[in-house]
Amino acid sequence: MECEEDKAAALSAETPIQTSEPSPDTSLVNGEREETTTGPASPTANHCDGNADDRTPGVGPALPLGEGRADAETKVQERENRESPQELDQLDQHHEMKETDEQKLHKIANELLLTERAYVSRLDLLDQVFYCKLLEEANRGSFPAEMVNKIFSNISSINAFHSKFLLPELEKRMQEWETTPRIGDILQKLAPFLKMYGEYVKGFDHAMELVKNMTERIPQFKSVVEDIQKQRICGNLTLQHHMLEPVQRIPRYEMLLKDYLRKLPPDSPDWNDAKKSLEIISTAASHSNSAIRKMENLKKLLEIYEMLGEEEDIVNPSNELIKEGQILKLAARNTSAQERYLFLFNNMLLYCVPRFSLVGSKFTVRTRVGIDGMKIVETHNEEYPHTFQVSGKERTLELQASSEQDKEEWIKALQETIDAFHQRHETFRNAIAKDNDIHLEVSTAELGKRAPRWIRDNEVTMCMKCKEPFNALTRRRHHCRACGHVVCWKCSDYKAQLEYDGGKLSKVCKDCYQIISGFTDSEEKKRKGILEIESAEVSGNSVVCSFLQYMEKSKPWQKAWCVIPKQDPLVLYMYGAPQDVRAQATIPLLGYVVDDMPRSADLPHSFKLTQSKSVHSFAADSEELKQKWLKIILLAVTGETPDGPSKQPDALDEHPESKRQSEC
Numbered sequence: 001m002e003c004e005e006d007k008a009a010a011l012s013a014e015t016p017i018q019t020s021e022p023s024p025d026t027s028l029v030n031g032e033r034e035e036t037t038t039g040p041a042s043p044t045a046n047h048c049d050g051n052a053d054d055r056t057p058g059v060g061p062a063l064p065l066g067e068g069r070a071d072a073e074t075k076v077q078e079r080e081n082r083e084s085p086q087e088l089d090q091l092d093q094h095h096e097m098k099e100t101d102e103q104k105l106h107k108i109a110n111e112l113l114l115t116e117r118a119y120v121s122r123l124d125l126l127d128q129v130f131y132c133k134l135l136e137e138a139n140r141g142s143f144p145a146e147m148v149n150k151i152f153s154n155i156s157s158i159n160a161f162h163s164k165f166l167l168p169e170l171e172k173r174m175q176e177w178e179t180t181p182r183i184g185d186i187l188q189k190l191a192p193f194l195k196m197y198g199e200y201v202k203g204f205d206h207a208m209e210l211v212k213n214m215t216e217r218i219p220q221f222k223s224v225v226e227d228i229q230k231q232r233i234c235g236n237l238t239l240q241h242h243m244l245e246p247v248q249r250i251p252r253y254e255m256l257l258k259d260y261l262r263k264l265p266p267d268s269p270d271w272n273d274a275k276k277s278l279e280i281i282s283t284a285a286s287h288s289n290s291a292i293r294k295m296e297n298l299k300k301l302l303e304i305y306e307m308l309g310e311e312e313d314i315v316n317p318s319n320e321l322i323k324e325g326q327i328l329k330l331a332a333r334n335t336s337a338q339e340r341y342l343f344l345f346n347n348m349l350l351y352c353v354p355r356f357s358l359v360g361s362k363f364t365v366r367t368r369v370g371i372d373g374m375k376i377v378e379t380h381n382e383e384y385p386h387t388f389q390v391s392g393k394e395r396t397l398e399l400q401a402s403s404e405q406d407k408e409e410w411i412k413a414l415q416e417t418i419d420a421f422h423q424r425h426e427t428f429r430n431a432i433a434k435d436n437d438i439h440l441e442v443s444t445a446e447l448g449k450r451a452p453r454w455i456r457d458n459e460v461t462m463c464m465k466c467k468e469p470f471n472a473l474t475r476r477r478h479h480c481r482a483c484g485h486v487v488c489w490k491c492s493d494y495k496a497q498l499e500y501d502g503g504k505l506s507k508v509c510k511d512c513y514q515i516i517s518g519f520t521d522s523e524e525k526k527r528k529g530i531l532e533i534e535s536a537e538v539s540g541n542s543v544v545c546s547f548l549q550y551m552e553k554s555k556p557w558q559k560a561w562c563v564i565p566k567q568d569p570l571v572l573y574m575y576g577a578p579q580d581v582r583a584q585a586t587i588p589l590l591g592y593v594v595d596d597m598p599r600s601a602d603l604p605h606s607f608k609l610t611q612s613k614s615v616h617s618f619a620a621d622s623e624e625l626k627q628k629w630l631k632i633i634l635l636a637v638t639g640e641t642p643d644g645p646s647k648q649p650d651a652l653d654e655h656p657e658s659k660r661q662s663e664c
Contacts, residue, residue: 101263101265102181104263105181105260105263105264106177106181108256108259108260108263109170109173109174109177109181109183109260110174111256112170112183112253112256113170113171113174115252116162116166116167116170117167119162119245119249120159120162120163120167122242122245123155123158123159123162123163123245123246124159124163125233125234125242126152126155126159126242126243126245126246127152127155127156127159128159129228129233130152130225130228130239130242131148131152131155131156133224133228134148134151134221134224134225135148137220137221137224142218142220142221143214143218143220143221147210147214150203150206150207150210151207151210151211151243152207153199153200153203153207154196154199154200155200155246157196158196158197158200158246161190161193161196165190165193166186166190169186169190170183170186173186181270182268182269182270182273183260183270183274184260184264184270184271184272184273184274184275184276184277185270185273187253187257187273187274187277187281188273188274188276188277188280191276191277191280191281192280194250194253194280194281194284195284197246197249197250197284198284200246200247201246201247204243204247207243208240208243208298211225211239211240211243225239250281250284250285251285253281253285254278254281254282254285257274257277257278257281258278260274261274261275261278297320297321298315300321301314301315301316301319301321302315304321304324304343306361307361307362307363308350308352308361308362308363308364308365309360309361309363309364310361311361311365312350312365312368314345314350316469316470318346318347318461318462318469318470319345319346319347319469320345320346321343321344321345322344322345322346322413322417323342323344323409323410323413324341324342324343324344325341325342325406325410326339326340326341326402327340327341327342327399327400327401327410328340328384328399328400328401328402329351329397329398329399329400330381330384330387330398330399330400337384337400339354340352340353340354340366340399341353341354341363342399342410344413344414344417346371346417346420346421347370347371347372347421347469348368348369348370348371349368349369349370349371349374349390349392349414350365350367350368351365351366351367351368351369351395351397352364352365352366353366367394367395367397368394369390369392369393369394369395369397370392370393370394371417371418371421372393372421372425372467373392373393374390374391374392374393374414374418375390375391375392375418376388376389376390376391376411376414376415376418377389377391378407378411379398381400384400385400385404386400386401386402386403386404386406386407387399387400387401387407388401388407388410388411390414393579394579395579425467447482447483447512447515447516448482448496448497448498448499448500448512448516449498449499449500450500451500451501452480452481452482452483452484453484454479454484455479455484455485455486457477457486460477460486463486463487463488463490463491464485464486464487465485465487465488465491465509465510465511466487466488466490466491468488468490470488476488476489478491478492478507479492479507480492480507480508480509480512481498481501481506481507481508482496482498482506482508482509482512482516483508483509483511483512485509487509491509491510492507492508492509494507494508494509494510494512494513495507495508495513496508496512496513496516496517497516498516533573533583536578536579538563538565538567538568538573539561539563539578541565541566541567542563542564542565542566543564543565543566543569543632544563544564544628544629544632545561545562545563545564546561546562546620546625546629547559547560547561547562547621548560548562548618548619548620548629549603549606549618549619549620550562550574550616550617550618550619551616551617551618551619552615552616552617553615557603557619560574560575560576560584561574561575561576561577561578561580562574562575562618562629563575564589564632564633564636569636569641570588570589570590570636570639570641571586571587571588571589572586572587572589572633572636573586574586574587587609587616589609589633589636589637590636590637590638590639591611591637592609592610592611592633592637593609593610593611593637594607594608594609594630594633594634594637595607595608595609595610596626596630598619602617602619603619604619605619605620605621605622605623605625605626606618606619606620606626607619607626607629607630609633609637
């Protein structure tokens with residue numbers, strides 16, 4: 001201790017000498033002043049600057065700058081004499097590459113730490129803010145607490161793992177990076193705990209649907225969520241956006257770890273741990289990637305929903321966008337090509353017309369063609385190349401692609417979608433057939449007398465009667481109280497008395513209603529109204545049918561598909577198109593006066609039906625077509641039944657234009 005005190009005293013005595021004006025022997029090395037002092041002064045300089053190589057030796061007198069530089073140049077010259085210039089370049093490149101890889105490894109590890117800190121803050125927002133606040137509101141009785149637990153799943157466990165284990169380990173390691181430059185051992189030790197994400201990812205789709213439904217239906221839930229979303233910590237992002245972050249985090253680990261392994265030398269002690277970690281994380285990431293794809297698909301559906309003016313019911317997890325793009329449509333009347341836009345989904349094709357508007361919807365849906373029953377035909381048109389035909393139950397479209405490649409891509413996408421649809425629904429139909437066999441006895445002998453087994457909601461994705469897909473917003477699931485089938489609201493819009501329920505009027509499907517009430521198909525049609533008879537149904541069994549121009553009073557002329565059916569030969573049905581499911585109007589012909597002498601203001605080949613103040617004007621495409629209609633109508637107005645053709649209805653084959661559907 002006495003020696004140390006003596007040294008300290010000596011240092012104190014020499015301090016003024018070091019801080020005084022520099023002597024003429026003072027020189028600069030690496031931008032710092034170096035004193036030409038001896039004894040204790042040299043160790044002091046070495047202690048302040050960690051780089052002893054740039055300093056003079058601490059023993060004996062310091063070398064002047066000129067002598068040190070000459071000595072260094074001599075050593076460099078000797079080394080250059082021993083090594084060739086090529087070898088020197090290779091050594092320098094290797095040294096630079098080694099430093100670059102080390103810097104990149106440190107950068108990846110540091111990025112992992114920084115993103116982990118941000119991620120933990122988001123987990124805390126979900127767990128301690130959204131979850132706790134909604135749970136508090138649920139405990140007040142505003143909505144079931146069970147729903148809140150289903151939405152957030154095991155987010156509390158995930159938050160605890162990252163905030164108490166993974167993040168502290170990473171922070172500690174980055175502080176020790178100079179001595180322990182590795183992260184594989186940490187991830188290899190903690191990666192198995194990432195399996196807890198499986199529960200969160202598995203229930204993610206259902207959680208998103210719950211958030212949407214509760215926001216729309218429960219004002220208290222919506223109020224709490226919106227109040228939190230307004231806070232600065234949310235960053236103007238929605239609850240759904242923050243809920244997606246745990247799903248995205250696992251693929252992020254996988255990406256960083258792959259990059260880390262690419263920069264890591266194979267002989268590194270961290271190689272085996274990092275590789276084992278990647279194998280475990282990749283397994284968990286595959287489940288997250290599937291959920292991300294579903295979420296991205298749902299986002300795309302929402303975008304299309306807005307582009308269509310929020311009028312088309314397409315936002316459904318079961319809907320999947322296959323392809324979209326511009327196309328030209330060939331009109332049947334004037335053979336001109338019209339610009340159109342197609343959205344192909346896994347269960348339908350939306351045929352749209354572009355709207356040139358800066359705000360609002362970008363497209364108007366003209367036709368929704370179902371995949372069920374759709375056929376694709378490649379056509380050849382000399383005037384219009386790259387054409388093909390889409391034929392569906394609702395409509396047939398002749399389309400023109402921009403190129404042969406575009407045409408082949410559309411045909412391939414459409415055909416693959418049709419094949420996948422039939423393969424998927426074949427299994428569904430088989431299941432329904434088996435289920436119908438099970439319920440056959442109930443349908444005939446005990447229907448309404450014994451309570452049925454209800455089909456679970458999650459066992460079906462579409463109405464078991466009309467096959468329309470269910471939607472959480474507008475197409476809810478209903479159960480027939482007679483057969484137990486899951487049906488949509490349209491197919492459950494019937495009530496019948498059920499014996500097993502004390503004769504109460506209960507909601508049943510159409511099939512059960514007809515069996516229990518005894519109504520036949522024709523009686524059901526009368527009950528629903530005469531206008532709801534489908535055009536295709538009456539056109540296929542008619543006395544006469546064709547397109548006619550129609551005008552009522554002073555309204556403008558418009559084209560209508562007119563039919564006089566065999567089953568109702570005294571009534572004229574008018575439809576907008578041959579495939580319409582509902583008539584626009586009907587005219588009971590009995591008692592009308594027929595005027596077949598057109599005036600100058602009328603269209604050629606026209607005739608009128610007059611009764612009291614009602615005047616209906618019609619015009620045919622030719623005189624021959626007009627006379628065929630008059631022949632039938634002149635009998636009907638007197639109450640006589642015309643004798644229609646014995647085999648085929650008079651669809652007027654000599655006028656192909658009359659067979660074409662009205663074009664949009």
